[in-house]
Amino acid sequence: MGVEIRTAGASDRELVVRLLDEAFQDDPVSSWVFPGDDYRRATHHRLMTAFTDIVLAEGRIDITAEGTACALWLPVPAGGDGGHSGDGGAEADDAVRLRESVDPANERVEWIARLMAEAHPADRAHEYLWMIGVVPARQGEGLGAALVQHVLDRCDREGVPAYLEASSARSTRLYERLGFAPTGRTLDLPDGPSMWPMWREPRG
Numbered sequence: 001m002g003v004e005i006r007t008a009g010a011s012d013r014e015l016v017v018r019l020l021d022e023a024f025q026d027d028p029v030s031s032w033v034f035p036g037d038d039y040r041r042a043t044h045h046r047l048m049t050a051f052t053d054i055v056l057a058e059g060r061i062d063i064t065a066e067g068t069a070c071a072l073w074l075p076v077p078a079g080g081d082g083g084h085s086g087d088g089g090a091e092a093d094d095a096v097r098l099r100e101s102v103d104p105a106n107e108r109v110e111w112i113a114r115l116m117a118e119a120h121p122a123d124r125a126h127e128y129l130w131m132i133g134v135v136p137a138r139q140g141e142g143l144g145a146a147l148v149q150h151v152l153d154r155c156d157r158e159g160v161p162a163y164l165e166a167s168s169a170r171s172t173r174l175y176e177r178l179g180f181a182p183t184g185r186t187l188d189l190p191d192g193p194s195m196w197p198m199w200r201e202p203r204g
Helices: 010-023 028-033 037-058 089-102 107-119 143-158 169-177
Strands: 005-007 060-064 069-076 126-134 162-166 194-200
Touching (some): 010 069, 010 126, 089 107, 162 169
Antiparallel strands (some): 060 069
């Protein structure tokens, strides 16, 4: 039986935030941004809320029918940065606003936004898989792969490439099976984990 997928709307906002908060509590990058279990449990959901609001407004959130997995996608035009904040002008202001709205004293929120923006491909329009989360009790069942493939099928039909940053070496293997390839560089967080930017050309 296939995985039933629907598009999330504004009424799903709290569900998506809770799902992402639970799915990423033990993620290496989330653990770096919000070090310490108690601190992360108290604060992490604010970043997931900010991301959810951006994608509800500008992109698309796919969610499984039972609400246990979701994927956040943004369409990025040529010259865009995938919703991240870069290192100059208004984009830098966006990074500052993100930090101030999520966790004002935590510079790591701003740092990671800038680092990801600097690495984001800007020469070609593409679909950007910003986040994909599966609640821990349902991980390993293929829900994440089904959510990603749901959009990749459309990318293939329309001839659109896709991009993501994998937050663990384990997840890169899943994405490679779906046709993504490492770009040849890593994003190395200061005194923290690495992320692996990956690109996928559409398949004929």
